[in-house]
Amino acid sequence: MQFDTIVRGGNVVTPTGTSKTDIGIVGEKIAAIGPDLNGSPGAKIIDASGHHVIPGVLDVHVHLELPFCGTTSSDDYRSGTRAGARGGVTTLIDFAIPYAGDSLNDAADNWMKKAEGKAMIDYTFHICITRWNEHKDQIKGMVDRGFTTFKEFMIYKSEGWQSDDKALFGTLEKMKEYGTMLLVHCESADVLDELISRYHTPELMKQHGATLHAITRPNFVEAEAIQRVIMWSEATGGQLYIVHMSTKEGADIVKAAQKRGVPVVAETCAQYLVLDDSKFEGEDGHLFACCPQIKKPDDIDRLWKGLKDGEVSVVSTDTCTFTREQKAMWEGDWTKIPMGMPGLETLMPVVYTHGVLKKRISLEDMVSKLCTTPAKVMGLYPRKGAIEVGADADLAIIHPTLSHCVDCATMETNADWSPYQGWNLAGFSRTTISRGDVIVDDYAVVGREGRGQWLPRTRAGLQSA
Numbered sequence: 001m002q003f004d005t006i007v008r009g010g011n012v013v014t015p016t017g018t019s020k021t022d023i024g025i026v027g028e029k030i031a032a033i034g035p036d037l038n039g040s041p042g043a044k045i046i047d048a049s050g051h052h053v054i055p056g057v058l059d060v061h062v063h064l065e066l067p068f069c070g071t072t073s074s075d076d077y078r079s080g081t082r083a084g085a086r087g088g089v090t091t092l093i094d095f096a097i098p099y100a101g102d103s104l105n106d107a108a109d110n111w112m113k114k115a116e117g118k119a120m121i122d123y124t125f126h127i128c129i130t131r132w133n134e135h136k137d138q139i140k141g142m143v144d145r146g147f148t149t150f151k152e153f154m155i156y157k158s159e160g161w162q163s164d165d166k167a168l169f170g171t172l173e174k175m176k177e178y179g180t181m182l183l184v185h186c187e188s189a190d191v192l193d194e195l196i197s198r199y200h201t202p203e204l205m206k207q208h209g210a211t212l213h214a215i216t217r218p219n220f221v222e223a224e225a226i227q228r229v230i231m232w233s234e235a236t237g238g239q240l241y242i243v244h245m246s247t248k249e250g251a252d253i254v255k256a257a258q259k260r261g262v263p264v265v266a267e268t269c270a271q272y273l274v275l276d277d278s279k280f281e282g283e284d285g286h287l288f289a290c291c292p293q294i295k296k297p298d299d300i301d302r303l304w305k306g307l308k309d310g311e312v313s314v315v316s317t318d319t320c321t322f323t324r325e326q327k328a329m330w331e332g333d334w335t336k337i338p339m340g341m342p343g344l345e346t347l348m349p350v351v352y353t354h355g356v357l358k359k360r361i362s363l364e365d366m367v368s369k370l371c372t373t374p375a376k377v378m379g380l381y382p383r384k385g386a387i388e389v390g391a392d393a394d395l396a397i398i399h400p401t402l403s404h405c406v407d408c409a410t411m412e413t414n415a416d417w418s419p420y421q422g423w424n425l426a427g428f429s430r431t432t433i434s435r436g437d438v439i440v441d442d443y444a445v446v447g448r449e450g451r452g453q454w455l456p457r458t459r460a461g462l463q464s465a
């Protein structure tokens with residue numbers, strides 16, 4: 001067989017095992033896997049010896065250029081997908097959120113426009129249902145258009161995004177009917193708002209500063225909401241995906257539900273695995289505000305255990321970048337901090353360094369949580385998340401131990417700070433390949449902006465994978 005590219009001699013990792021082998025690429029696809037592939041004069045040879053070769057990472061929870069918290073998140077499809085590439089991410093899923101009066105189609109059109117001509121890696125969108133009465137009859141049309149994952153928020157009333165129980169229940173019924181999946185941001189809105197109002201005084205804000213972000217979001221705010229929406233999933237049989245789960249209680253509830261056969265999958269994010277709420281103390285504490293907020297060390301331990309044992313299926317980032325200037329809008333009122341942080345570039349390095357190298361999870365587990373399982377759950381497998389013949393030639397090649405010191409000044413994200421500033425992290429991508437194109441070479445982004453493609457889908461959820 002004549003290959004265009006051969007990835008030579010790498011330690012090829014899939015969820016089921018690891019072996020030293022070659023990968024032959026023809027066009028955009030993996031065409032052969034085996035030792036000592038040859039006979040291709042003119043083929044580009046990529047030396048992967050001494051490195052791990054994994055499927056390109058999927059970050060399935062990303063917000064680029066999102067209008068939020070009175071400003072717009074600063075990483076767009078140009079800087080955001082460059083950052084992803086450097087972290088070995090070859091597919092991202094963003095959230096198309098309808099503006100006031102917009103249909104679901106309008107929301108998808110708007111987000112398509114943000115990505116087109118800028119994205120270096122492939123992408124699609126979760127479609128956010130924000131006004132159930134208006135949007136419920138548009139869901140089937142979006143499935144027909146190639147969108148199979150939807151999102152509802154249990155908070156964000158003032159943004160006009162909140163879903164009540166009727167909307168959650170009704171959407172899950174439709175997910176069951178269409179073989180699609182609902183993603184839910186689980187926080188208990190009324191209790192959260194009550195706690196915020198109790199602390200929203202000049203004296204307490206002066207006294208506690210950014211730590212009020214943690215004080216007003218105790219774990220039960222998330223746990224109650226997870227419990228409630230799991231009940232609606234159980235009642236309807238609709239496939240449910242808990243986004244950015246951050247609490248130990250959440251992990252326990254999900255585990256128990258999965259045991260009784262509820263079709264629920266849980267995601268956590270890199271920041272909930274390595275940062276705790278002591279970060280809110282100190283001058284830069286407000287930078288760490290994200291939603292939900294970072295929790296306690298015992299939550300961190302429980303989430304790692306969940307990844308190892310299986311109740312936590314996916315790690316993503318909830319990337320929603322704000323600069324120091326944007327974060328400064330808070331002026332001492334924690335409810336005004338733009339919530340979110342950069343993440344695409346450091347997702348795999350954080351999970352590799354703090355998960356695999358610290359032996360909390362295996363290398364194969366990492367590939368499952370960052371590549372294969374997200375691809376399956378989001379209806380993209382085996383095109384994405386797989387190293388097998390016929391899959392897209394999306395690969396990340398990483399050195400087993402070589403680390404880089406995180407410095408926001410040298411990163412692709414346009415954030416002028418990093419939650420991991422000064423950390424030494426292994427697992428940055430030496431070489432990233434997207435549909436056969438080398439887009440990162442020797443740790444530097446070399447891909448063409450605008451080459452990324454939208455990924456239509458026909459299904460979602462583990463039941464249909």
Ligand SMILES: [Zn+2]
Nearest residue numbers: 061062063318
């Ligand atoms: Zn989010």
